[in-house]
Amino acid sequence: MSGPLDLSLTEAVGATKSGGISTSELVRAYLARIARWNDTYHVFLDVLEESATRRARELEQLSAEEREALPLYGAPIAIKDNLVLDRGSTTAGSRILEGYHAPYAATVVERLERAGAVVLGKANLDEFAMGSSTEHSAYGPTLNPWDPARVPGGSSGGSAAAVAARLGLAALGSDTGGSIRQPAAYCGVVGLLPTYGRVSRYGLIAFASSLDQVGPITRTVDDAAALLAVIAGFDPRDQTSLHEPPPAVFPEASVKGLRLGVLSSYPDGMDPVVRAALEQTMRALQDAGAHLVPVELPEPTRALAAYYVIAPAEASSNLSRYDGVRYGLRKDAEGLYALYDETRAAGFGTEVKNRVMLGTFALSAGYYDAYYGRAMAVRKTIAEGYDRIFGQVDALLCPTTPDLPFRLGERLADPWRMYLSDLYTVSFNLAGLPALSVPTGLHSGLPTAVQVAGPRLSETLLFRIGRAIESVAPPMPAPDLKEGGAA
Amino acid sequence: MTLDNGAEVIIGFEVHLELNTATKLFCPCATAFGAAPNTSVCPVCLGHPGVLPALNQEAVALAVRAAVALGCRINLVSRFDRKNYFYADLPKGYQISQFDRPLAESGSVALLGTDRKVRIRRIHMEEEAGKLNHEGESLWTADSSLVDFNRAGIPLIEIVSEPDMRSPEDGRLYLHSLIRTLSYLDVSDLRMEEGSLRCDANISLKPAGYEGDLEDLPRVELKNVNSIRNVVRGLEYEIARQAALLDVGGTVARETRGFDDASGTTLSQRSKEAANDYRYFPEPDLLPLRLEAAWVDEVRQALPMLPEAWAAKMMGYGVRGQDAEVLVSDPGLVRFAEATHAAGAPFPDVVSWILGDVARLQNAHHLPYGEGPLCAERLARLMALIGDGTLSGRMAKEVLEAIYDDDEDPDAIVAARGLRQVSDIDALTIIVGTVIDANGKVAEDFRAGKDKALAFLVGQVMKATRGQAEPAVVNRLLRERLLGGNPL
Ligand SMILES: [Zn+2]
Numbered sequence: 001m002s003g004p005l006d007l008s009l010t011e012a013v014g015a016t017k018s019g020g021i022s023t024s025e026l027v028r029a030y031l032a033r034i035a036r037w038n039d040t041y042h043v044f045l046d047v048l049e050e051s052a053t054r055r056a057r058e059l060e061q062l063s064a065e066e067r068e069a070l071p072l073y074g075a076p077i078a079i080k081d082n083l084v085l086d087r088g089s090t091t092a093g094s095r096i097l098e099g100y101h102a103p104y105a106a107t108v109v110e111r112l113e114r115a116g117a118v119v120l121g122k123a124n125l126d127e128f129a130m131g132s133s134t135e136h137s138a139y140g141p142t143l144n145p146w147d148p149a150r151v152p153g154g155s156s157g158g159s160a161a162a163v164a165a166r167l168g169l170a171a172l173g174s175d176t177g178g179s180i181r182q183p184a185a186y187c188g189v190v191g192l193l194p195t196y197g198r199v200s201r202y203g204l205i206a207f208a209s210s211l212d213q214v215g216p217i218t219r220t221v222d223d224a225a226a227l228l229a230v231i232a233g234f235d236p237r238d239q240t241s242l243h244e245p246p247p248a249v250f251p252e253a254s255v256k257g258l259r260l261g262v263l264s265s266y267p268d269g270m271d272p273v274v275r276a277a278l279e280q281t282m283r284a285l286q287d288a289g290a291h292l293v294p295v296e297l298p299e300p301t302r303a304l305a306a307y308y309v310i311a312p313a314e315a316s317s318n319l320s321r322y323d324g325v326r327y328g329l330r331k332d333a334e335g336l337y338a339l340y341d342e343t344r345a346a347g348f349g350t351e352v353k354n355r356v357m358l359g360t361f362a363l364s365a366g367y368y369d370a371y372y373g374r375a376m377a378v379r380k381t382i383a384e385g386y387d388r389i390f391g392q393v394d395a396l397l398c399p400t401t402p403d404l405p406f407r408l409g410e411r412l413a414d415p416w417r418m419y420l421s422d423l424y425t426v427s428f429n430l431a432g433l434p435a436l437s438v439p440t441g442l443h444s445g446l447p448t449a450v451q452v453a454g455p456r457l458s459e460t461l462l463f464r465i466g467r468a469i470e471s472v473a474p475p476m477p478a479p480d481l482k483e484g485g486a487a
Numbered sequence: 488m489t490l491d492n493g494a495e496v497i498i499g500f501e502v503h504l505e506l507n508t509a510t511k512l513f514c515p516c517a518t519a520f521g522a523a524p525n526t527s528v529c530p531v532c533l534g535h536p537g538v539l540p541a542l543n544q545e546a547v548a549l550a551v552r553a554a555v556a557l558g559c560r561i562n563l564v565s566r567f568d569r570k571n572y573f574y575a576d577l578p579k580g581y582q583i584s585q586f587d588r589p590l591a592e593s594g595s596v597a598l599l600g601t602d603r604k605v606r607i608r609r610i611h612m613e614e615e616a617g618k619l620n621h622e623g624e625s626l627w628t629a630d631s632s633l634v635d636f637n638r639a640g641i642p643l644i645e646i647v648s649e650p651d652m653r654s655p656e657d658g659r660l661y662l663h664s665l666i667r668t669l670s671y672l673d674v675s676d677l678r679m680e681e682g683s684l685r686c687d688a689n690i691s692l693k694p695a696g697y698e699g700d701l702e703d704l705p706r707v708e709l710k711n712v713n714s715i716r717n718v719v720r721g722l723e724y725e726i727a728r729q730a731a732l733l734d735v736g737g738t739v740a741r742e743t744r745g746f747d748d749a750s751g752t753t754l755s756q757r758s759k760e761a762a763n764d765y766r767y768f769p770e771p772d773l774l775p776l777r778l779e780a781a782w783v784d785e786v787r788q789a790l791p792m793l794p795e796a797w798a799a800k801m802m803g804y805g806v807r808g809q810d811a812e813v814l815v816s817d818p819g820l821v822r823f824a825e826a827t828h829a830a831g832a833p834f835p836d837v838v839s840w841i842l843g844d845v846a847r848l849q850n851a852h853h854l855p856y857g858e859g860p861l862c863a864e865r866l867a868r869l870m871a872l873i874g875d876g877t878l879s880g881r882m883a884k885e886v887l888e889a890i891y892d893d894d895e896d897p898d899a900i901v902a903a904r905g906l907r908q909v910s911d912i913d914a915l916t917i918i919v920g921t922v923i924d925a926n927g928k929v930a931e932d933f934r935a936g937k938d939k940a941l942a943f944l945v946g947q948v949m950k951a952t953r954g955q956a957e958p959a960v961v962n963r964l965l966r967e968r969l970l971g972g973n974p975l
Contacts, residue, residue, distance in 0.1 A: 084537045092536065104530050106537060205536040210771035238539050239774055314771060317571050320580020321534045325634070336575055336632075363571070363766035372768060 004029045005166040006478060009075055009223035012169055013116075016059075016074035017067050023074030026169075027056035027118050030076040034120065034167050037481050041143045043162045044121040045081050046088045052076065055118045070116030071230055071249075077112060078168035080159045081122035082129055082205040083214070085109055092205045093127040093137040093155075096322045096329045096347025106203020107238065108172060108214050108231045115230040120168055123158030127349045128319065129179055129207040131155050132421050135412055136351040143408070144186060145479040146446055150405040153183030153421075159217045160187040164447075166478055170227055171217040176207045177307050178401075178425025180215045181437035181451060185400035188439045188447030188476050190466065191217045192224045193425075195456050196432030197242040199228075200235030206318040208311035209240075211429040219476070221438060221466035225249050228459060247459040253467035256289030260465070261393035264294035267423065270402040277440045277448035278399055284472035285397070285465075293393050298385025302378050303427035308419060309362050309375035310430070315352075316359030322347060354415070383431040390455040395465055399424050400437040400451040428453050436462040438469045439476050447476070488654035490730050493695030497704065498658050498688060498722065499650035502665065503643050504675045505615060505683040506549045511640035512614045513540030513583065520681060524635040532640035534578030539772045542567075546612065546642035547776065548786065549674040550590055553644060554610045555787045556672050557665075559594030563778050565611075567770040572763045575632060576617035578639055585611035586767040590776070596648075597795065598657065599664045605657075606649040615641040650689065650701050655722035662686060662715050667794050671818045679713055686718055692729045692739070705738065709753060711745040721746040724753055797821045804834035813842060819856035820846075826863035832870045840870065844884060848891055860894040861887070869897045877901065879957060905955075912964070915948070915956060919964045922947045933969055941965060 004026050007015060015021045031049055038044050059067075059074050067073050079085065082092040084102035091097045109119065126136035134142040134157030142157045144150040145165035152161040156173030160183035163171050173180040175193040184191025192215045199214045206212060216227035225247065232246035262282055266275060286292055324330035324343030331342035348356070362371035389396065401421050411417050428435040435453035442448070452465045488496045511518055514531035531538040551561055568586035594607035617639040621632045646665070652658050666677055666684070676683040691704040707725055712718045724746075729739045744753040792800075794815040801811040801821065814821040820841065827837050845861065852859055869886055872878045878886060878901065889900045922944055923930045933940035941962070948961045 082537075084535075090536065097536065100536070102530075102537070103535065201537075202539050203537040206772075208771075237541055238772075239541055240539075240772065313768065317569050317581050317766070317768070320571060320573065321536070321578065323573060323580060325575055326533060326578065327535070337573070340573055360766065363768055365764045365766075368766075368768075 005033060007169075008220045009072075009170045009218060009226055010220070013071070013073050013075055013226075017064075023056040023059040023118065024053070026074055027052050027076050027120075030120055030166075030168065033165075037165065037167060040483055041145060041148065041161060041165060041167075041481070042140055043123060043142050043158050043165065043167050044078070045091055045093070045124050045137075045139055045158070047121040048085075048088050048119055051087055052118050052120050055113075059116060059118070067116070071226060072112060073116035075117045076120045076169050077117045078120050078123045078159055078162040078171040079109060080125055080129075080156050080171070080173045082125055082174055082207075083109055083122075083172060084203045084205065085119065085122070088122060090122065090205070091139070092129070093125045093134075093139065094322075094347065094349070094352070095138045096344070097327075098138075098329060100328045102203075104203065106214075107200040107235045109203065111231050112172070112227075117230075120162075123156070123162050123168075123171060123173075125158055126155035126179075127352050128205065128315070129155040129174055129176055129212075130315070130351050130355055132178070132182055132419075133406070133408075133411070134158060134183075135408065136349055138349055141408060144405050145481060146188060146442075147405065148482065150407055150446070151186065153186035153401075153405065155179040155183075156191075156217060157183045157186075160184050160189055160191065163187070163189045163217050163219060164479055165481055170219070170223055172214055172227075172231070173217045174204055174207075174212055174214050175425075175429065176211045176213075176311060177429050178422045180217060181400050181425050181435060182421060184217050184437045185439070185449035185451075186405040186447065188442070188449070188479070189217055189219055190221055190224045190439065191215065191437045192228060192459070192462070193428060193435045194228060194232065194459060195242070195434045196429075197240050198232050198244065198434070198457070198459070200231075200233075200238040200241045202235055202237040206314075208314040209318060210314060211307075211311060213429075221436070221463050221470055222250060224436070224466075225459075225463045242457075244457060247457075247463070252464055253471060254289070255285050255465055255468040258290045258395065258465065259293050259393045260285060260290045261295035261389055261396040262292050263398055264296055267300070267402065269420075270399070271404055273404060273443045274399050274402060274448060277443065278397070278450050281440050281450050281469055281472065282397060285468060288468055288472065290468075292397075295389050295393060295396065297396075297398065297424075297427065298382045298389070299378070300423055300427060303382050303430055304419065304423055306375040306378040306382070307422070307426040307430060308358070309371050310379065312355040312359030313362045313372050313375075314359065316356045316363065319348075319352065319356055351415075379430045382427055386427075386431045386433060386455075395452050395454040395458065395461060397465075398451050398453070400449045401425070404443070404446045404448070424451060432456065434459050434462055436466050438466045438473075440469065440473045441476070442474075488657075488726075490692070490726070492730065492734060494692040494730065494733065495695075496653050496655075496726055497650045497691045497693050497701055498652035498654070500646075500648045500652075500658070500661060500689070501687045502646040502648075502662075503685040503687075504553070504646065504669065504677070506546050506642040506644060507673070507675050507683075508543055508545045508549060508642055510543055510545070512543050512546050512612070512642035513640055516640065518641050520676075520683075522637050524633070525637060527637040528639070532578065533636055534580075540583060540770075542773060542776070543642060547590075547778075549672075550610070550612050550642070550644045551778070551783060551786050552672055552790065553646075553669060553674045554591035554594065555783070556668060556790055556793065557594035557596060557607050557610070557646070559591035559607060559610055561591050561778060561783045562588060563780060563783070564588070565590045565776045565778075567612075567773045567776065568767045569770050570613075571766040574616070575634055576619045576636075576639070578617065578636060582614055582616065583770055583773070584613035584645075584767075588775075590644075596661060596665050596668065598660045599667070601660065605651040605661050605664075608647045608649050610644055610646050613643050613645060615639060615643050650691075655719045655726070658688060658722055659715055659719050662718060667816065671791050671793055673791075679715070682713075686712055686715075688712070688718055688722060690722055690725050690729075692726070692733060694733065705741045707739065707741070707753075708743045709746060710743055710756065713748075717746055717748060720751055721753055724751060728753070791818075794818075794821075797825075800825075801834075801838075804828070806835050806838050810835070810838050810842065814838065817856070823856035823863060826857065827866045827870075830864045830867035832867040836870060837866075840866065844887055848887065852891060860890050865890055865897055872897055872901065876957065882954075912960070915952070915960060915964055916968075918948055918951050918956075919961070919968055922951060923965070923968060930969055941969075
């Protein structure tokens with residue numbers, strides 16, 4: 001396969017602007033491939049065929065000058081279905097929002113469209129972004145484009161699979177504890193968790209507000225930089241967003257002279273393939289002039305524990321609004337509290353219920369200090385730990401996940417093992433730091449990846465290291481989609 | 488107030504105040520009262536998925552203004568928290584409030600007419616909930632309920648007093664004193680009947696000899712009280728109810744009770760809400776609220792003159808203490824008196840005009856003082872026209888009425904109606920002579936000692952001058968002419 005679908009974002013925008021391909025042709029090519037494969041891989045919950053086609057046609061009417069001003073001119077992009085859009089449906093992967101039509105659009109989506117992007121559809125996810133496999137989507141799992149018997153990761157599994165499978169040129173995901181980086185790693189694409197506050201959360205359906213960030217999922221590091229440049233920046237509707245200009249679009253690629261922190265030890269149970277891929281990348285970067293400095297991550301298992309208190313606590317509050325009164329699912333019942341009980345019992349899946357109960361408990365009178373209070377203290381310790389590390393090194397190199405994409409169904413009965421795949425991702429959310437997952441090649445047909453993390457607002461540096469990793473890794477081919485799987 | 492059984496009454500208040508900002512606390516929706524249901528709403532105040540709060544700085548400014556006027560210490564860093572509970576009028580399933588780091592602490596309110604103060608424990612900001620209209624008696628028995636979210640998200644401050652009041656009368660004085668101070672600040676409409684001001688009273692009885700913490704006494708929270716009078720009624724009922732319970736060896740349950748206007752009693756509100764654990768935690772969608780000390784000072788400097796200072800100023804003008812209290816009971820009233828004085832009218836005459844005919848006419852026209860046709864300048868000019876003898880008191884009243892009807896300056900009305908008091912002695916003397924000649928019998932009666940006869944003659948002179956003569960002058964001229972005196 002070779003054609004418009006194999007162009008990267010930067011290449012495709014170049015081609016649409018120069019007239020090498022029309023925006024309609026490009027969008028049509030993606031819609032055709034979605035029509036061919038979406039039923040099999042279940043990447044999109046809602047395909048916006050009509051509005052995408054219309055938008056592509058409108059974009060063609062623009063003058064050359066107007067096109068030049070649009071950094072994403074004609075780029076067909078997938079949006080995770082926890083980002084609201086004023087057309088089509090928005091479900092967050094939950095029955096409780098079945099048939100919900102949002103009355104407004106998320107800031108990031110507005111910014112994408114203002115930059116000339118075309119929204120293809122709403123990508124599948126674990127319900128309310130709670131999960132690491134998309135198996136917790138109320139509408140069924142997405143399959144991994146590299147092996148349909150395996151999960152694409154999660155919660156932004158639909159977004160990552162779309163980009164890998166050429167069902168979208170790029171995508172937006174959200175990352176609360178690894179939800180962009182882990183599926184990016186499992187699907188062999190690039191995923192960025194931006195610095196907390198770099199990107200507006202207005203219109204992102206909240207899971208855990210102090211951890212959630214929207215970020216790009218793309219085929220190349222340059223594409224991630226191009227997308228971030230469009231979506232980043234202060235938004236008066238999100239008062240936690242930062243007054244920071246977006247980072248540079250085209251970073252340099254050299255790592256010469258950089259001090260890169262690497263892990264001085266690895267946990268038990270780490271997949272040797274993951275470790276080998278990481279060490280190979282380390283050597284290649286060293287050869288390219290980087291200095292490797294062994295460091296100790298600040299308490300990864302305590303980070304995981306703190307994360308699984310803070311995130312459910314905030315979620316328990318954020319999900320209170322789904323009560324059947326104003327929108328979404330409503331189960332008629334005798335009396336107000338019965339209405340709540342029955343609506344929420346029918347509307348939420350098991351994983352969401354688990355976390356809401358866990359979070360409610362952690363915030364309860366008499367338990368607050370022991371759980372939420374203590375988790376917040378651990379969070380502070382972790383942030384301080386990273387401050388110290390980034391006093392010694394410019395950036396950190398570590399696995400994105402300790403494992404390779406697992407099989408569908410394999411971990412559903414074992415939530416703790418599911419949670420363990422977040423081991424290397426959650427601590428950067430807790431500390432509010434940026435982290436980038438970059439593919440490093442294929443092993444037995446499955447993608448491997450490494451993660452680069454840095455101090456606050458160091459995205460440009462991460463892109464620079466990411467480009468260097470791309471340049472030493474074998475080029476990623478497109479996956480060979482096939483019928484079947486274990487859906 | 489000590490009861491027969493030696494118990495002491497302990498009362499504290501939580502007063503909720505809607506701030507009169509143009510827009511809601513966290514979204515750009517208008518706060519107008521009385522709009523059609525669910526027309527002043529947006530995704531934010533309806534709690535749609537994905538929305539975030541954006542703090543209204545005007546609300547912060549008004550809250551700080553109220554807090555400094557009540558003598559509070561402003562916390563330069565305060566924090567918003569989520570108060571979690573489910574209710575049909577609460578769109579997000581939590582209310583954004585302030586829990587352990589409120590905006591302001593440690594203020595006080597001087598109790599009117601006493602030398603005592605009630606301490607303010609804290610003032611915090613929070614958002615208003617929507618409004619439920621039950622089709623039936625209550626939410627629990629209604630066939631259905633309708634929710635109006637126009638009110639959801641309107642900014643509130645909650646003013647929490649210390650339990651410093653010892654009788655329902657103290658409670659009444661506290662609320663009057665608090666509301667009087669707040670009324671000078673233009674921070675709220677302060678309408679209890681419309682719900683823009685709500686008072687929840689906490690009441691407990693401290694048995695004789697009790698040495699423990701007042702906070703540990705079984706406390707009843709009295710809610711749903713829509714007037715100060717009903718607060719007093721509710722408190723009186725509660726004191727009697729709790730005392731009767733204690734007298735028979737019973738215990739008072741710590742609970743929320745609603746006041747029932749019709750029966751004058753309080754009823755336990757055993758809703759599930761009352762048993763809630765609110766699971767407060769810091770609101771992650773808002774940064775801590777940081778204020779500059781210099782800005783707080785500016786707000787303090789910009790405070791208007793408060794009622795105590797106004798009363799002192801009025802008494803400095805020679806206004807009686809009682810009148811001064813009446814004037815300062817309404818900031819519009821005292822400011823109007825001051826403006827009229829500034830426009831040249833003397834005290835204390837200003838006071839008798841303003842508390843008399845002006846008050847009557849402003850009320851009749853439903854106008855706040857200083858608004859409508861009667862501005863301070865017109866009133867001062869009207870009073871000047873009396874002072875220089877142009878108008879009699881009776882004429883001045885006619886002109887005052889005409890100002891409301893015609894919306895004209897007093898001079899224009901005087902000219903248009905030919906209302907000029909005749910005080911030209913020569914002209915009047917001739918008229919007096921004519922009247923005496925025409926009423927010889929009456930004149931004789933007066934000379935014979937019938938004083939009442941003079942009134943008839945004065946009336947005749949007034950009639951001849953179409954009311955424009957100055958009665959005192961007419962009186963003097965008649966006496967002189969009839970009883971001798973200066974020959975003319
Ligand atoms: Zn609103």
